[in-house]
Amino acid sequence: MSALRTWFDGRSLREKRLILVMLGLTALTLVWAGIVRPVRDGLSSARERHADAVVRLATTESAVDAIRGAGRRVPLTGSLADALRAQAESAGFVLASLDERGGGRVHATIQAARPAALSRWVAGLEGGGILVDSATWHDNGDGSVAADLVVRARAS
Incomplete structure (x- = not known):
């Protein structure tokens, strides 16, 4: 660590600022690529799965209602x-x-x-x-x- 500190102290003020900006942008890129994108993709995937599940549920409920309705025998009233x-x-x-x-x-x-x-x-x-x-x-x-x-x- 002291070798890195010595190396950094040996740089000019302009180089130090550029290195700090570079490290900041690297950290920002890593956070974006390592945390933000996977979370956003996961949420998008979860939304799609939820929408598909809602459609499947509605289809299943409709089929269940049709099956229940098909089993009912409605007696005639009168002739x-x-x-x-x-x-x-x-x-x-x-x-x-x-x-x-x-x-x-x-x-x-x-x-x-x-x-x-x-x-x-x-x-x-x-x-x-x-x-x-x-x-x-x-x-x-x-x-x-x-x-x-x-x-x-x-x-x-």
């Missing part, structure tokens, strides 16, 4: 025809005809409906305990469709 009429009216569809057939089946006709809305409604019938045996759609030529449906109640 199948009444339940179908109520669901059609709540979805905004007008049933042109509704005939009960043998074997617990009901035939329903819808004269005009938007295809996207009708397909969502038909897909949602199963959640209400109504299974679609057959569905025939016909294009009305004006952007709407007519539908012939035969449905039955889900067996309990």
Whole structure:
């Protein structure tokens, strides 16, 4: 250490100042490269992992809700025809005809409906305990469709 001190004392004032500035910049660079960057990178990585975990959690919760919902059997209240009429009216569809057939089946006709809305409604019938045996759609030529449906109640 004394050899280093002797060497440093042998330098001119200008050289001493430049050496001190160099040592200060070296220390600053080492702190930045050895502490600041790794911590910042770690925080960035942690933020990304957290965002991914939040997305995975939401996806998992959605899947769990779908599985729980799929296991529920919703019993029909009243007759199948009444339940179908109520669901059609709540979805905004007008049933042109509704005939009960043998074997617990009901035939329903819808004269005009938007295809996207009708397909969502038909897909949602199963959640209400109504299974679609057959569905025939016909294009009305004006952007709407007519539908012939035969449905039955889900067996309990």
